[in-house]
Amino acid sequence: MKFLSRIGGLIIAPKDTMRAIVHERRELIEALAVVLFFSFTQWMAFALALRHLITYLAEWRSILPLAYAWPPRLTSSIVIALGVTVDFLLWILLSVGSYIAARAFEGSGDLEITLLVLGYAYVSKTFAIVPLMFSPLMPLASLVASLVGCLVGLVWFIYVSSLGMSEAHGLSLEKAVFAIVLPPLVVIGVLAILSLVMLPIRIFMRWPI
Amino acid sequence: MSREEMAGLAIVFLVLLTILIEAVAPAQVRMEAPQKFEEKPPTLKIRPSERWMVEVYSEEKSLSELEYKPLLVVMDVAGCSVEVNSLGEDVAYRISIFKTSWSKYHYEVKLLRREDVNVLRLIARGVGLHLELNPSVVRYINMSCKGVVLEVALLDVETLSMEINALGCTMNLTLIYTQSAKNMISLDLAGSALLGRIEVPEGGSVLIKADAFSSLVDVKAEELGTIHLLSGSQVLGEAGGLEIELNCSSSMVKLNIGR
Numbered sequence: 001m002k003f004l005s006r007i008g009g010l011i012i013a014p015k016d017t018m019r020a021i022v023h024e025r026r027e028l029i030e031a032l033a034v035v036l037f038f039s040f041t042q043w044m045a046f047a048l049a050l051r052h053l054i055t056y057l058a059e060w061r062s063i064l065p066l067a068y069a070w071p072p073r074l075t076s077s078i079v080i081a082l083g084v085t086v087d088f089l090l091w092i093l094l095s096v097g098s099y100i101a102a103r104a105f106e107g108s109g110d111l112e113i114t115l116l117v118l119g120y121a122y123v124s125k126t127f128a129i130v131p132l133m134f135s136p137l138m139p140l141a142s143l144v145a146s147l148v149g150c151l152v153g154l155v156w157f158i159y160v161s162s163l164g165m166s167e168a169h170g171l172s173l174e175k176a177v178f179a180i181v182l183p184p185l186v187v188i189g190v191l192a193i194l195s196l197v198m199l200p201i202r203i204f205m206r207w208p209i
Numbered sequence: 210m211s212r213e214e215m216a217g218l219a220i221v222f223l224v225l226l227t228i229l230i231e232a233v234a235p236a237q238v239r240m241e242a243p244q245k246f247e248e249k250p251p252t253l254k255i256r257p258s259e260r261w262m263v264e265v266y267s268e269e270k271s272l273s274e275l276e277y278k279p280l281l282v283v284m285d286v287a288g289c290s291v292e293v294n295s296l297g298e299d300v301a302y303r304i305s306i307f308k309t310s311w312s313k314y315h316y317e318v319k320l321l322r323r324e325d326v327n328v329l330r331l332i333a334r335g336v337g338l339h340l341e342l343n344p345s346v347v348r349y350i351n352m353s354c355k356g357v358v359l360e361v362a363l364l365d366v367e368t369l370s371m372e373i374n375a376l377g378c379t380m381n382l383t384l385i386y387t388q389s390a391k392n393m394i395s396l397d398l399a400g401s402a403l404l405g406r407i408e409v410p411e412g413g414s415v416l417i418k419a420d421a422f423s424s425l426v427d428v429k430a431e432e433l434g435t436i437h438l439l440s441g442s443q444v445l446g447e448a449g450g451l452e453i454e455l456n457c458s459s460s461m462v463k464l465n466i467g468r
Contacts, residue, residue, distance in 0.1 A: 008216025017213065041224045048231035126220050133227040136234035 031119025043083030049135035097183025107169025117164030296341035307337035389413025414450035
């Protein structure tokens with residue numbers, strides 16, 4: 001029940017709950033369970049909603065011969081497996097990135113507590129999952145609602161994990177927000193610069209783009 | 210139970226409920242699926258109203274007039290509604306042609322008497338054609354159809370081969386064989402829809418060769434299996450009796466072969 005209260009607390013009382021998680025120094029396996037549970041349910045809900053949307057638009061067999069030849073169950077399984085793997089890797093990479101950023105801001109916490117904080121913050125996926133409940137009735141509207149839920153969840157994720165980082169590393173809330181947001185922004189920036197640099201080189205060398 | 214615990218329970222419950230509802234609830238199909246259309250092809254019964262359909266030609270030949278010789282029917286029809294039905298008694302065939310009062314029309318009916326067979330040749334444009342054939346004399350039907358609503362219902366057929374070449378047609382085909390002789394049905398369809406039911410006697414062999422391109426071919430043959438094709442070829446059954454050849458391009462076919 002304590003585990004459930006931490007999940008619920010991250011939605012209704014995030015500050016106190018995050019403080020408790022950090023100071024009680026929960027097992028890392030709990031954070032892993034949260035990541036896997038919310039990631040699996042989100043991607044499963046998404047795959048099912050996608051199937052409802054395609055069925056809504058047209059019958060599988062006639063409009064999408066490829067989908068008919070390739071059973072939807074297999075497609076769904078691939079979507080779920082890929083989604084969970086990506087989420088798991090993102091959790092690890094984001095934790096490492098945030099830990100490095102927190103250290104740069106003179107934070108005092110370790111990597112394990114960062115993994116714990118960011119793992120628990122995956123509870124924010126709830127906002128994206130629940131709207132998909134209506135996908136059998138309104139597949140398109142529920143997917144749009146889920147997309148909005150994703151944005152809300154992202155904001156909540158940043159807020160909750162910043163609270164945790166601030167508590168775990170002894171940083172101010174502003175620095176904690178930067179520690180969370182900076183690593184993905186740096187990666188995106190580097191990729192953007194790389195593609196801009198590579199484009200003229202590829203054109204010059206006549207490599208296939 | 211604390212507030213946080215209740216919230217946690219609610220979150221887990223809602224998430225699991227979402228998955229359950231999505232997995233169990235049936236999906237909504239809003240767009241009319243071609244299969245649904247295929248199950249009930251829109252057939253236009255000719256002579257819907259005497260006010261609009263005026264009979265312009267009528268002919269009847271008895272079996273004795275045709276000397277009980279086999280009858281071959283060759284039809285070339287376009288922009289017509291065509292009904293081909295079985296006929297009993299001593300009549301070999303009966304033709305009725307109807308025109309509408311608002312469209313141009315053209316028809317030609319010729320009976321060619323050969324030494325051993327009679328050939329009925331029909332050319333029709335923009336008419337309603339009602340042809341009744343006696344299954345005991347008709348041996349071969351060849352139809353070339355363009356933009357035609359065709360309904361063929363030939364019951365108690367002994368020996369009959371058929372060749373239909375259809376472009377943009379809607380067809381309903383019912384053939385009931387009483388003998389398991391060697392017959393050939395060749396259906397060459399482009400942009401057409403066909404709903405068919407063919408029955409052969411118990412023990413009669415059936416061979417189905419289906420060739421489809423961008424089509425939806427659904428053949429169910431009792432005791433033999435099914436063919437479901439979108440593009441490609443498939444063969445089902447064994448030679449020696451009724452042979453069905455399907456060549457479909459951008460067409461929909463639903464064919465049931467029973468015994």
